[in-house]
Amino acid sequence: xxxxxxxxxxxxxxxxxxxxxxxxxxxxxxxxxxWMAAVTPAVSGQFVMVAxxxxxxxxxxxxxxxxxxxxxxxxxxxLPLFYRVAAVWGSHSGSLILWIFLxxxxxxxxAVGTQRLPKAFAARVLGVxxxxxxxxxxxxxxxxxxxxxxxxxxxxxxxxxxxxxxPGLAGHPPVLYTGYVGLAVAFAFAGAAxxxxxxxxxxxRWTRPxxxxxxxxxxxxxxxxxxxxxxxxxxxGFWFWDPVENASFMPWLMATALIHSLAVTEKRGLFKSWxxxxxxxxxxxxxxxxFLVRSGVLVSVHxxxxxxxxxxxxxxxxxxxxxxxxxxxxWRAPLLKSDAGFELTARESFLLFNNILLVTxxxxxxxxxxxxxxSSALNLGKxxxxxxxxxxxxxxxxxxxxxxxxxxxxxRWKRGNLSERxxxxxxTVIAAAVIGCxxxxxxxxxxxxxxxxxxxxxxxxxxxxLIDPLDRLRRHITIPRAVLGMTLxxxxxxxxxxxxxxxxxxxxxxxxxxxxxETAQLGAYDFRFEGVQPVEGxxxxxxGGTVIVTRNGAPVGVMHPEKREYWVQHTVTTASSIKMxxxxxxxxxxxxxxxxxxxxxxxxxxxxxxxIWLAAFIMAAGGMLGISDRRYxxxxxxxxxxxPVAAITRSEPG
Amino acid sequence: xxxxxFILPLLLFAxxxxxxxxGIRESPDKDLIPSPxxxxxAPDFSLPNLTDPAQxxxxxxxxxxxxxxxxWGTWCGSCRMEHSMLLxxxxxxxxxxxxxxxxxxxxxxxxxxxxxxxxxxxxxxxRDGSEAIMWGVYGAPETFLVxxxxxxxxxxxxxxTEQAWTQQILxxxxxxxxxxxxxxx
Amino acid sequence: xxxxxxxxxxAAIMAALLLGTSVAYAIAPEQMPTPQLETRYLxxxxxxxxxxxxxxxLADSPVNLAADMRRQIRDMLLAGxxxxxxxxxxVSRYGYFILFKPPFVLKTAWLWLTPGxxxxxxxxVALRVIRQRAALAAxxxxxxxxxxx
Numbered sequence: 001x002x003x004x005x006x007x008x009x010x011x012x013x014x015x016x017x018x019x020x021x022x023x024x025x026x027x028x029x030x031x032x033x034x035w036m037a038a039v040t041p042a043v044s045g046q047f048v049m050v051a052x053x054x055x056x057x058x059x060x061x062x063x064x065x066x067x068x069x070x071x072x073x074x075x076x077x078x079l080p081l082f083y084r085v086a087a088v089w090g091s092h093s094g095s096l097i098l099w100i101f102l103x104x105x106x107x108x109x110x111a112v113g114t115q116r117l118p119k120a121f122a123a124r125v126l127g128v129x130x131x132x133x134x135x136x137x138x139x140x141x142x143x144x145x146x147x148x149x150x151x152x153x154x155x156x157x158x159x160x161x162x163x164x165x166x167p168g169l170a171g172h173p174p175v176l177y178t179g180y181v182g183l184a185v186a187f188a189f190a191g192a193a194x195x196x197x198x199x200x201x202x203x204x205r206w207t208r209p210x211x212x213x214x215x216x217x218x219x220x221x222x223x224x225x226x227x228x229x230x231x232x233x234x235x236x237g238f239w240f241w242d243p244v245e246n247a248s249f250m251p252w253l254m255a256t257a258l259i260h261s262l263a264v265t266e267k268r269g270l271f272k273s274w275x276x277x278x279x280x281x282x283x284x285x286x287x288x289x290x291f292l293v294r295s296g297v298l299v300s301v302h303x304x305x306x307x308x309x310x311x312x313x314x315x316x317x318x319x320x321x322x323x324x325x326x327x328x329x330x331w332r333a334p335l336l337k338s339d340a341g342f343e344l345t346a347r348e349s350f351l352l353f354n355n356i357l358l359v360t361x362x363x364x365x366x367x368x369x370x371x372x373x374x375s376s377a378l379n380l381g382k383x384x385x386x387x388x389x390x391x392x393x394x395x396x397x398x399x400x401x402x403x404x405x406x407x408x409x410x411x412r413w414k415r416g417n418l419s420e421r422x423x424x425x426x427x428t429v430i431a432a433a434v435i436g437c438x439x440x441x442x443x444x445x446x447x448x449x450x451x452x453x454x455x456x457x458x459x460x461x462x463x464x465x466l467i468d469p470l471d472r473l474r475r476h477i478t479i480p481r482a483v484l485g486m487t488l489x490x491x492x493x494x495x496x497x498x499x500x501x502x503x504x505x506x507x508x509x510x511x512x513x514x515x516x517x518e519t520a521q522l523g524a525y526d527f528r529f530e531g532v533q534p535v536e537g538x539x540x541x542x543x544g545g546t547v548i549v550t551r552n553g554a555p556v557g558v559m560h561p562e563k564r565e566y567w568v569q570h571t572v573t574t575a576s577s578i579k580m581x582x583x584x585x586x587x588x589x590x591x592x593x594x595x596x597x598x599x600x601x602x603x604x605x606x607x608x609x610x611x612i613w614l615a616a617f618i619m620a621a622g623g624m625l626g627i628s629d630r631r632y633x634x635x636x637x638x639x640x641x642x643x644p645v646a647a648i649t650r651s652e653p654g
Numbered sequence: 655x656x657x658x659x660f661i662l663p664l665l666l667f668a669x670x671x672x673x674x675x676x677g678i679r680e681s682p683d684k685d686l687i688p689s690p691x692x693x694x695x696a697p698d699f700s701l702p703n704l705t706d707p708a709q710x711x712x713x714x715x716x717x718x719x720x721x722x723x724x725x726w727g728t729w730c731g732s733c734r735m736e737h738s739m740l741l742x743x744x745x746x747x748x749x750x751x752x753x754x755x756x757x758x759x760x761x762x763x764x765x766x767x768x769x770x771x772x773x774x775x776x777x778x779x780x781r782d783g784s785e786a787i788m789w790g791v792y793g794a795p796e797t798f799l800v801x802x803x804x805x806x807x808x809x810x811x812x813x814x815t816e817q818a819w820t821q822q823i824l825x826x827x828x829x830x831x832x833x834x835x836x837x838x839x
Numbered sequence: 840x841x842x843x844x845x846x847x848x849x850a851a852i853m854a855a856l857l858l859g860t861s862v863a864y865a866i867a868p869e870q871m872p873t874p875q876l877e878t879r880y881l882x883x884x885x886x887x888x889x890x891x892x893x894x895x896x897l898a899d900s901p902v903n904l905a906a907d908m909r910r911q912i913r914d915m916l917l918a919g920x921x922x923x924x925x926x927x928x929x930v931s932r933y934g935y936f937i938l939f940k941p942p943f944v945l946k947t948a949w950l951w952l953t954p955g956x957x958x959x960x961x962x963x964v965a966l967r968v969i970r971q972r973a974a975l976a977a978x979x980x981x982x983x984x985x986x987x988x
Contacts, residue, residue: 242894270972277663288670297677299684299894311678319671326664333660341975349969356961364954370673371941371950377676380946382687384888386896386939393954414976687890690934757903783907790932792890792904 003068006056007147010097013049013104014137016042017130020107024127025195028120036123043111043126046133050104054088054097057146061088067153070094070146076159076568078539086170087160092294092310093146095173099290100136102174102181107133110185110210117206124192125185132184135317143310159568162540168228176221176248180286182214183251186258187283190276191325194332199276204266207279209627211262215255216623222248223616230609231578238503238612241390243298246369247289253362254282257355259623264351267413268340271348273333274355280329284322285362291318297373345416350408357401364393395450402457402497406464409490424467432460440505454501461494485626492618499611508605511591515598522603525586526550532590532599540564542572545590545599549579556581561590561601576602585609689790689798689809696723696798696806697788704755704763704777711752711778713804720827721750723798724774725786727758728766730794736813740773743819749827753777756786756794799826876916883922884909887929888937896939 020042027035057070061084066072074094075087089095107129114122140146163169189207193199225248230238239245258278265275292298295311342348368385375383406428410421418425436456465487472479512520516531530546542564549556559577566573576589584607591600691697700712724740726733740751753774755763760779767774780786789798799808808826810818871877881898887908889900897905897912908929915925929937941947 237899240894273660281663284667291674295674295678296681297674297684308678308681311674311681315671315674315678318674322667323664323671326667330657330661330664334657339975341972341977341979342969343973343976344969346976348972349965352965352968353962356965357958360954360957360961363957367950367953371947373677374673375946375950376680376684377673382934382936383941383947383950384936384939385941385950386886386888388886388940389950393951396954397958687934687936690931757907782910783904784911786904787908787911787932790934792933 002056002059002063003065003147003149006053006060007141007145009049009052009056010137010141010145010147013046013053013100014134014141016046016049017133017137020046020130021127021134022130024123024125024130027127028123028195031120033119036119039123039126039130040111042130043107046130047104047108050101050133050137054101057088057094057097058085060147061085064157065153066155066157067149067151068146069148069150072150072154072157074157074160076157076539078568079157079159079165080538082167082170083160083165086164089173090160090164090169093140093144095177096136096140096144097146098174099177099181100133100140102177103129103133103136103184106178106182106185110188113210114206121192121196124195125188128188128191128195129184132188132321135321139310139313139317143307143313159539159566162564162566162569162571162573163232165539165566166228166232168224168232172221172224172228175217175224179214179216179218179221180248180251180289182210182217183255183283183286185210185214186255186279187325190279191328193276194325194328197332197335199265199272199336201266201269204262204275205632208259208262208266209632211255211258211279211282212623212627215252215259216620216627218248218252218255219616219620219623222252223613223620227613231576232573238609241365241368241385241387243369244293246365247286247292250362250365250369251282251286251289253358253365254278254285257358257362258282260351260354260358264348268342268348269338270340270342271352271355272336272338273329276333276336277329278355278359280322280325284318284325285366287314287318287321290314292369298369299372340414342414343416345411345418347408347411347413349416350404350411353404354401354408357397357404361394361397361401364397365390368393399453399457402461402493405490405493406460409465409486410468421467425464428463428467429460432456432463435459439502451501451505454505455498458494458496458498458501461497462491465490465494480629480631482626482629482631485622485624485629487622488625489619489622492615492620492622495611495618496615499608499615502608503606503612506607507609510603511600512603513594513598513600515596520601520603523605524552525556525603525605527588527601527603529599529601531597535562535564537564539568540566543590545588545601547577547588547601549581549586549588551581556586559586559588561588563590580610583608583611686811687792689806691790691798691806692809694806695804696800697785699778699785699788701754701778701780701785704753704760704779707760707779711776716752716800717804718802719750720802721752721775721800722823723752723754723789723800725754725756725789725791725794725796725798727756727794728762729758730756732813733795734770736795736815737770737773739814739816739819741771743814744773744775748824750775754785754789755779756791757781757783797823799823871913871916879922880913880916883912883916883925886926886939887912888939890933890937 020039023035023042024039026032027039060068060071061075062081064071064075064077064084066075070091070093074090075084079087087094089098107126110129111122111126114125117125186207189203189210193203222245225245226238229240258275261271261275261278264271291311291314295314296307297311368389371385371389372383375381407418407425410425411418433456436452436454436459439455440452469479469484469487472483508523510520510522512527514520514527514529516529519526519528521527526549528548528550530548532543532545535542535544542562544560544562547559547561549559557579559579561577562575564573564575565571574589574591576587579586584605587602587604587606589602589604591602594600696713698713700710700714703709703711722743743749744751751774753776755777757780763777778785789796793811795813797810797814798806799810801807808822810822814823871880884898885896887897889895889897889902889905889908891902891904892900897908912925912929915928920928926938930942935942935947941950943951
């Protein structure tokens, strides 16, 4: 009964999304006020239906209803309740329902948030969002319905893939998807502006908070995913440049570019068509990512079960959504002109370079991700593209970006006059270089040529970001939250650069074979193996090792790496043990039984690795702080309740 | 010219769609990695014979004949799937099958062949898997077609099907042998 | 779903899971006689792709074939082969697909040139835009009173 209700709600949700799209897009075009007025109720209805459907799927999992094929394939009665809920998005169909549900949440938020914007514009935004919802609901119902029944029902389910049975998995897809899907709002704002044929500074100000919010979620989602990979996949890597990771990283890079270009469009009314394009591309990349992950065209560690039918359907959807958006762009963008000027060293120039570099980085990742596909499509042979390609090519555009940032944040709009900040800038760059070299050459030995550069750049970004807030503090000038948010995000980036550099340069790693009582050394750390004993979990059994770790004789801790066998799937997984000591992560993983009481173990010490994720959360927090700036709230309240569709360019709001 | 700038994204997207479409069409085959050995001399080898470990099977013995080198193992389920097809190939008498028993247990292999029938003219043993690496094997079963000059002509990945035999392997054999196949069927 | 071992008709493996089937990973305590060889060995096995896995290196893959290939590489290192000779050998058996770092050859030149060319084009476009805008700024004498962020 419950699954049928869920499916019925899904169908109703699709119909309502269709109405939302129709009234939202056709209503303003024909200037039918009553049609436009129908959009918001359609949004609410769609939300209720999709939420009901999501609830029904969760309920089926919680109730262990193994007559539902999707539940039977992804859950099991021995699975703890927490993972039964997380199993909802453990596989293709359910994760689509989550995607749709989150889109419905964003749509509802957009409906509330655009209430005070011109009616026609708001209707168009919701209309475009309705079109996306409709497409995804149709896709789910046509190819990936999670509510299909089994006849006869299975006595028990196949259970969830053991590596997904982890708090990190329960958490990371919802956050990541919230970010992915949130970019749909920026896309919808762009769509609405193009349908209207109008784009001004107000538009940029309306779009900014939505973009930043989605970007913040995406940052957290990527960080959580990377953290999860770090400790569950067992070998201590945190980023593999795998197609699925790239699929989330490309929209992030594009969204980062968009946030910065929106700033220029809002302040100066410049880069309008470029901003528009970025807004379209950011969400398009998240759709393309969905395609890459679910169509089975690429080989990935994390890819979903794929089929060509699903791939064909998403491709058709991509053509409709992205194709029409880009066609609209080709038609409308030439109308957007601006005659504002700026000088070479003005902030606009720096942000322009920021955009060029971020988009180049994104295109590089895209080229690498697509290379196997392109190469076989052009009959150039099969290729693998891994970190040895991505690392240097990505740095090619990232290093200049990091070097320009500390200067760019001090540039003024329009007029390029850096002289008042020259002194602090020079001081900070010297300090950064000294600190960078001191850390790299003083605390560690070894390291690569780029490590002092990386650390110095990171330090410089942090110091330089602090100049302005400290200056304002000293002069008792209030710091707007937008500035505070930006500062925080940039400090996060600086931390990120420092920690990535140190991890890349100073990770120590060894695979050893130890018998009980033997000790292995790794840098200043000693690992004493105390043997293994059996362990029992709720749905697995296995062995757990005990390793006593000391650093220069001082105790670090006792670590318990495990090797588990999950009963239902007979899958063996490695649960490595990770301990943070000072600022380093010590990781011990248990390998094979080599006989005679000897076991193989992987030992790893990664300095500052936790700071990579912490830095990502700081960046996200900076974004959220920026959104809370009163400018966005005030202006929204100020906007006229009714505005004609025709272009009105309001005067510069300070 | 200036308008072209705005149409460019759409054009690039059209190209991307074309690549995706080809990708979807080819996705079922994306795990089939073409062998770089094709058109090149097959690796030289001299390995123990499965049935009589004192004897050796070597590439020099095989020179001068067409043969199919079939990589298999009793642990490999897909190899069992293709076994009946291998027996039919043997029956056709068109080309000898040379087995490469990959990382297998000798007793398992012998009892399996006794039970299911032995399609092979001769079987070489690759106990530790190093010979398979020489041939670029990355799964079982895999089958290599080698000509009398010792050049690898073709590699088939996965269990040989009737279709693979008639459409991929037979047409690559020299005319007189295929003509014989036509006459016999 | 049982952990699949070396066998496989590759298409079958694609059918099932969200994440790759190889969950446990390789921990290879094989010691090389000298630290230099050890470093080279680790770098080499991280640069090759496991042919049976979804997207893992030989260093991380638990499957038997990967272990065999690691042994092959170790033997070649001990026999005094250079890194390049080992890479060439692997490529001659498995093709460029086995390298995580695509080689720079005619067929892959586009991939390696893309980032640089894009960057160059981007910078040239940016400079052109800035030149145009700077000319506009020069004629627009009104000073700015814009706040930050």
